[in-house]
Amino acid sequence: MVLAWEPLFGVIATHEFRRALRPARDPRGFAGWLTYVARARGDVPPLxxxxRAEPVEDKGTVMVLAPERLSASNPEHLELGRRVQEVLDAKGLLRPVLS
Incomplete structure (x- = not known):
């Protein structure tokens, strides 16, 4: 998908996980089970x-928060999501994507 569409940002997560990490009206991205950030937005710092953070050719980085599927009912998953989100927010990588 990244190679075909060259997105700036992408995430795979449940609605429940997203709601646990960001208020509904917050336009910023969030850390999901899989999160992609284009290199044009900045470099992904150590997490x-x-x-796991894996480069996608020269396009950007895909991050996998945990090997198992994340659950909003698992406090450890939520804490990990919040920690990663803080690191990415600090670098401006989750700022809103403007058209």
Whole structure:
């Protein structure tokens, strides 16, 4: 998908996980089970384990928060999502995508 569409940002997560990390009206991105950030938005800094960050050619980075599917009912998953989100927010990587 990244190679075909060259998006600036993308995320895969449940609605429940998203709502647990960001208020509904907050236009910024959030950290999901899979999160993609284009290189044009900035470099992805080191992230806490068990997060994996993998480059997608020269386009950007895809991050996998955990090897298992994330659940909004799991406090450890929510804490990891919040920690990663804080790191990405601090670098401006989750700022709103403007058209």
């Amino acid at each position: 806490p384990p068990p997060v």
